[in-house]
């Protein structure tokens with residue numbers, strides 16, 4: 379598939395498959411197309427040509443209710459957490475259920491009991507049940523990202539997209555968040571597509587690395603067949619022995 383923004387080709391002949399339960403890291407310089415690719419998987423953007431198939435459906439062909447139904451099966455975690463600072467951790471997690479509820483919600487008690495219980499379960503899974511009633515803006519960055527993961531998990535997704543989820547975190551918090559994504563991904567059989575900037579993080583936590591450069595896939599290898607040097611070729615522009623240039 380291709381994606382053009384005016385004269386800019388953001389994704390260039392990108393084509394790869396991700397198996398159910400696989401944890402794929404997307405690596406690439408700033409502007410290489412990682413976020414654009416993730417947004418296509420979630421149906422937030424549409425390909426200029428070609429198709430993006432997710433959970434057996436052509437995302438670009440879906441509209442309205444059918445697109446919303448597919449998107450409920452896909453969780454999204456962002457670099458900047460996107461929590462509402464003035465709400466508690468628990469309430470932020472509850473907002474993950476909004477896609478499946480009718481009408482606006484104001485305050486924790488406006489959510490059905492089953493949603494509140496499920497939200498607390500997810501907070502427990504990410505190790506933050508003790509902070510459930512704490513305002514989100516009083517939590518550390520790492521804790522906020524774990525709340526965001528719990529919010530994404532509330533809708534019981536089958537696919538989890540993470541756009542540089544640890545780029546704003548210190549190394550310890552980043553490791554905790556990556557541990558969580560990998561553990562929960564394995565426990566729930568989630569398919570995870572996670573853009574990252576650090577090669578070491580990709581090699582430590584993912585099953586496979588897909589490297590993008592100028593919108594094209596320049597590396598697609600299981601981590602077992604990569605080392606730091608060969609994965610760094612994504613950035614260097616120099617062909618390494620295992621570099622598979624597509625497009």
Ligand SMILES: Nc1ncnc2c1ncn2[C@@H]1O[C@H](COP(=O)(O)OP(=O)(O)OP(=O)(O)O)[C@@H](O)[C@H]1O
Pocket residue numbers: 383386387388406407408409410411412413414415
């Ligand atoms: N909405 C848009 N309108 C115009 N150009 C865009 C838009 N979104 C992305 N682009 C361009 O597409 C290319 C890929 O951008 P993208 O944000 O996907 O890269 P990225 O690898 O995620 O970068 P970063 O690591 O900085 O987030 C860039 O040249 C960018 O300027």
